[in-house]
Amino acid sequence: MNELRMRQEWxxxxxxxxxxxxxxxxxxxxxxxxxxxxxxxxxxxxxxxxQLINSINEYFEERIVEEINxx
Numbered sequence: 734m735n736e737l738r739m740r741q742e743w744x745x746x747x748x749x750x751x752x753x754x755x756x757x758x759x760x761x762x763x764x765x766x767x768x769x770x771x772x773x774x775x776x777x778x779x780x781x782x783x784q785l786i787n788s789i790n791e792y793f794e795e796r797i798v799e800e801i802n803x804x
Contacts, residue, residue, distance in 0.1 A: 735760055735793065735797045736758065736759065736760035738793075739758060739760060739765075739789070739793075739797075740758055742792075743755070743758060745792075746788060746789060746792050747785070747788070751774065751778075754769055754770075754771045754774050755767055755768065755769045755774075756768040756769060756770065760797070760798070763796070763797065763798055763799040763800065764798075764799070764800045764801075764802060765789070765798045765800070765801045765802070766801075766802045766803075766804060767801060767802070767803050767804070768803075768804050769803065769804075775803050778801070778803045779803055782801050782803075785801060786798050786799070786800075786801060
């Protein structure tokens with residue numbers, strides 16, 4: 734249920750630019766996997782993992798993501 738809502742509201746959560754260049758999202762347990770083909774974005778997401786985790790959890794008002802994998 735949270736994965737579906739996250740996919741629908743991904744642009745609102747992360748912004749238009751990141752949303753545009755991410756292909757797929759999968760939430761398995763509390764691990765979010767994000768797919769992108771853009772190397773600079775991948776580096777930015779890796780560097781900002783903790784901030785992204787906090788933003789997602791704040792948006793959902795609960796701790797749904799504890800780890801992010803970027804592929």
